[in-house]
Amino acid sequence: MTKNIAVIKGDGIGPEIVTEAMKVLDAVAKKYGHTFNYEQLLMGGASIDANGEPLTQETIDRCKASDAVLMGSIGGDTTTSPWYKLPPHLRPEAGLLGIRKALGLFANLRPCVLYPQLSGACPLKKEISDKGFDMLIMRELTGGLYFGEKKTEEVDGELVAVDTLIYSEHEIRRIAVKAFEVAMKRRKKVTSVDKANVMESSRLWRKVVEEVAKDYPEVTLEHMLVDNSAMQLVKDPAQFDVMVTENMFGDILSDEASMITGSIGMLASASMNETKFGLYEPSGGSAPDIAGQNKANPIATILSAAMMLRYSFDMQEEADAVENAVSKVLEAGIRTGDIMSEGMTCVTCSEMGDRIAALI
Numbered sequence: 001m002t003k004n005i006a007v008i009k010g011d012g013i014g015p016e017i018v019t020e021a022m023k024v025l026d027a028v029a030k031k032y033g034h035t036f037n038y039e040q041l042l043m044g045g046a047s048i049d050a051n052g053e054p055l056t057q058e059t060i061d062r063c064k065a066s067d068a069v070l071m072g073s074i075g076g077d078t079t080t081s082p083w084y085k086l087p088p089h090l091r092p093e094a095g096l097l098g099i100r101k102a103l104g105l106f107a108n109l110r111p112c113v114l115y116p117q118l119s120g121a122c123p124l125k126k127e128i129s130d131k132g133f134d135m136l137i138m139r140e141l142t143g144g145l146y147f148g149e150k151k152t153e154e155v156d157g158e159l160v161a162v163d164t165l166i167y168s169e170h171e172i173r174r175i176a177v178k179a180f181e182v183a184m185k186r187r188k189k190v191t192s193v194d195k196a197n198v199m200e201s202s203r204l205w206r207k208v209v210e211e212v213a214k215d216y217p218e219v220t221l222e223h224m225l226v227d228n229s230a231m232q233l234v235k236d237p238a239q240f241d242v243m244v245t246e247n248m249f250g251d252i253l254s255d256e257a258s259m260i261t262g263s264i265g266m267l268a269s270a271s272m273n274e275t276k277f278g279l280y281e282p283s284g285g286s287a288p289d290i291a292g293q294n295k296a297n298p299i300a301t302i303l304s305a306a307m308m309l310r311y312s313f314d315m316q317e318e319a320d321a322v323e324n325a326v327s328k329v330l331e332a333g334i335r336t337g338d339i340m341s342e343g344m345t346c347v348t349c350s351e352m353g354d355r356i357a358a359l360i
C-alpha cells in the first residue's frame, strides 16, 4: 500500500521524537512492502519564525490532501520564548486549535496502557498495578460546555456567569460510532460515561449511544456515571476497554487515566474526524527543558504512529508489530532517562528509535 503522510515535526523535542517515529515507520514499510511518502510541514513556533503565523492555509491544505498527519509537539518555554510576547491568536498553541478545527477532528483518542515493565511508575497500590491495564479514552473534542454560549451579567446587583452545555444528536452519534468502531478493533467493550441522573444533555447522550449500540451486537455496552468513573479509574482500571464521553468529562478523566500510567513520554494520542483521517501526536508537550539534547523519550510518538497504522490505514498486523517491538525493548531493560530505574540501560532518543526499528 502507498500512503501519503503529512509530517509536522514542530518545536522543542518535536523534531527528535518524530524522526524516530519515521525511522520505525520506514522499518514497517520495508518489512511489509508498503510505501510511506512524507511531506514535511510547518506549524507552531517553527511556522511563526518562517511565516509570521502559527498555521498557514498551505499547511492546512497539504494536511487535508494527505492520508494522515503525524505530529510532534509545538510551543516553547512560555516564560522566555519570544513567541509568547505575541498576541494569543499568533502564539504556537493557536496553530494547534486551528488545525484541529480546520480538519474537523471531533474525537480525541488517548490510550492509557500500564506496561508490566513500568508498573513501578504507577502511583496506585501494587495489587491494582500488578493487574496492569490497557484502556482507550475517547473524548468529544468540539462540543459541550467549552463551546456553548457563555456570558457574565449583573443580576440583582451581583455578577452571574453562565456556560451552556449543548449537544445535538448528530454530535453524539458520530463519536459513539467512532467508539464502537475502535472497540471492534480492541476487546469489544464500550463504557459510556455521563451524568444521566441529573443532566438533560447526558440523557440524550445515553439514548443516542444506545441507538448506535444496536449496530454493533458484538460490542458490550455499559453506562457509568462520571463520578463513579473517576473512582473506578483508580480502584479497578483493568475493567475498562474503550471509555467514551463528552468534552469536559473527557478532559478530566483522560488526565486522571494518563496520570496512573506514571510516564508522559509513553502516552500516544490521536484526533479523528468522521472518516479514517486522523492527526497522531504524543500527549506530552515540546519539553523545552530537554530539547536538542537527544534525551527525549520517542515511544509516545512511535505508539502514535502505530495508532495511525491501525485506525487510518487499517494495518492491524503492522500496528501490532510496532507495539510488540516497544514491549520487547522495555522487556530488555532499555530505557530513556524519563522512565529510567535501577538496573536498566539508559539510552538516547535516537538509540531508542534504532532499537525499536530493529525489532520490527
Ligand code: NAD
Binding pocket: 013, 017, 072, 073, 074, 075, 076, 077, 078, 093, 096, 264, 265, 281, 283, 284, 285, 286, 287, 288, 289, 290, 295, 296, 297, 298, 300, 338
Ligand atoms: P511538557 O509535556 O512539554 O513537559 C512536562 C515535563 O515532561 C518536562 O519535564 C519534560 O521534559 C517532560 N517530558 C515531556 N515529554 C517528554 C518526552 N517525550 N520524553 C521525556 N520527557 C518528556 O509540558 P510543559 O512544560 O507544560 O509545556 C512545554 C511546551 O509544550 C509549552 O509551550 C506548551 O504550550 C507546549 N505543549 C504542547 C502540546 C502539544 O503540542 N500538543 C501539549 C502540551 C504542551
